Amino acid sequence: MVEHGLSEVLDVFGNPLAVSKHPSAIIFAVTSANHNNTRRNPLSLYQRAMMIQDFSKEFKIPSLVIPIDDIGMSPNFASYTLKKIEVETELRLKLTPKNTIVLCSTPVANLYLTLGFFVLPVEKVPGPKLSFFAKLPWEELEGIVSRRKERKATTSARPFTLGLEDPTQIGAAEEEGIYHNLDRACLRLWNDYGLFEKVDMLFSDSLIGDDGDLTESRDYNTYVREMDNIAELKFQETKPFVKPGRIGDIGCAVGSWIKLVCQDPSGLESDFYGVEIARHLYQICEQRKENGEFSNPNVFFLRKNAVSGLVFPKMSMNTIHTSSLTHEIESYGGRSQLVSFIQNRYDELVMGGVWINRDVVGPEGKEIEVFVWMEEESGTNHGRGPEAFSNSKEYLDSLSTKERFFQFQKDFRKVEGYVLRTDTFFVDGIEYHRMKLKDICEYVSKKDYTDNWDSEMHESFCFWSFNEWKENLESIGFKISPNSYEYRNEWLVQNRYEGKVKLFTSQSPSPQIHSELIPFDFPVTHMLMLAEK
Structure with a gap:
């Protein structure tokens, strides 16, 4: 095409282009330039640019590589690309239908046709039929x-x-x-x-989607705020156990924990490595580093998956920190993925190194059955279904604690095939629901996250108790520090649980009077596990 001109080349409709002039330049608009390390876009921008320049060096005309960042599905994508090319070339290139021909084999071609451009179909067979000469x-x-x-x-x-x-x-x-x-x-x-x-x-990797994110249903604005709000708490809990040297934070979110550890005098001589697989969060980390928010210059961020393999060389890390991550691996990847993750952390630590794992935890005796009372006076939806509300959050917020539980029962890990079984009993005219302790713990831990409900419904918190965690870590080779502990988040109990839910046990499988019910305290919710090599 470059050597012989365009006069006989067929456009997207199968008509000869009839352009007598030879091309004077080729512009490669590299879309999704800000994406990499995903199935759709595995290569970084610089690697794609290197490959294109190598490929086009045999041409007798100039070739330019222009990065086009992702803006999602937009009817204005073609016009955005043209404007981006103009800006990236310091306003030297203004592409119009009079001076430019577009090569495109996807439906995006229609956006350029609307703007008046001629389009060459590349892999697509010219004409209305959706068939191709070669694979896309x-x-x-x-x-x-x-x-x-x-x-x-x-x-x-x-x-x-x-x-x-x-x-x-x-x-x-x-x-x-x-x-x-x-x-x-x-x-x-x-x-x-x-x-x-x-x-x-x-x-x-079954843990991440095509665009490299753990879940597509998470509201990252809410998530980022939550991570920043609890960063100081995480830092104070873990500070005494951080060993200087090479320090890694896997699932670092927006780098808040690293930022605080950097400021501590004990970390002045350390190197920090933040690992984050979610594209959106990784980009925030890079931006924070560019903004100069980290007091230690030796802070590096990696976009890698810590489940599929090692993220650090074997025997290289003094401290590895994870927070609110291991339950996500269990929830989205399964048990085999979690065990692989644990083994990888063991392999990465030096002898004497420590993995600090802060996360939710299940109660001991999680399989026992408890009787649950739930308040039902706060509902405001008056029997209306989800279709009567503008979004799912408004609907969920309109439900009482008991009504929301029934929605939870339908939604919780239904994709994974989980069945939450309950029985209903009336004791002295009061309604109770009998279920496994782990099931009510799952509900109370998630019932108030109505803005991220779809994402939360995939996540299991109570798969292992504290002692089961210790047993599984020790089977890998870890030694559990006596400073490890499980605890109950009292703020959650006082602000989210009390007055909403009451737990009871009974020596009778079907109690008939209230005196047969024995009050049962809310169990532990979190743990700080210090696994040493």
Whole structure:
């Protein structure tokens, strides 16, 4: 196309373009430039730019790489891209239908057609039929991952190497049919930077979605505020146990804990590594670092998943800190993922190093049955269903504690197949609900998070008690510090539980009078586990 002109090239409708002029430049608009380390966009911007420049060096005309950050699904995406190109080139390039032809094979082409541009269909067959000459990039990527997985399953284990075993083996790999559709510029970069293994990891990880986030239903504005609000509490709880040296905070959210540890005199000579998989939170960490919010210059942030493998070299870390993370791994990834996570932390610590794990915890005896009274006077919805409200939060807030429990019973881990069973009893004319202790603990811990209800309904807090945590950590090889402890968050009890829910036990499976019910205190809610190597 570049060498022979555009006069005979067919546009997206199948008509000859009839442009006699030869192209004078090629502009590569790299969309989602602010995304990386995800299934949709595994490469960073600089890696994509390097590959494009290598690919286009054989052309006889200039090529420019312009980053276009993600703005989501927008009907103005085409016009935004044009404006972004203009800004990124210091207003030197103003692209119009008179001086530019767009290459696009996706429905985004319609946005440029609306603006009056001619569009060449690239992989798409010209005309109205939705068919393609070749695989789209994301299909090619999925195919490579699948073929690599098949090859690994049919070959014996080999020592770990980055990318292809040797750059001279590129031809052999192409002959295998794994990479036959990739340009050699692509192969060179992917091999040099070990990107094939990175993509294998991204596609094998069940914990994160295509865009690299743990859950798509979380309101991150609310989440960030919560993380900042409790940062001082987390710091004060963990400060006495932080060992100087190399300190890692896995699931660092917006870097609040690291920021406070940096300010402490004991951390002046330490190096800090924040690890965050959620794209939105990682970007905030990077922005905070750029703003100069961390007093120690040796603060580094990594966007990596700590479940699928090591994030730090073996035997390299003095302290690893996690907060409110392990229950998410259990909830979204399952037990095998949690055990893998624990093993990875053990492997990363130096001898004498400590993993500080602050998280929710289940009660001892969590399988016992309790009788539960719930208030029912605060409801304001008067029997109206969710459809009568503008959003789910308004509906949930209109429910009494008992009404909201029934909604919880329907929603809690239904995707995972969990069934929350209850029986109803009337004792002296008062209604009680019999259920497992862990189930009512799950409810009271989540009942007030109505703005993040969909996300909370996936999360299990009570899968292990404190002693079960100790047993599982010790089975890996950890020694549990006697300074570890479980505790009850009294603020939650006083402000969220009391007056809303009452717990009882009974020696009778079906008590008939109130004297048979024995009051039962709300159990522990959190733990600080200090696991030493």
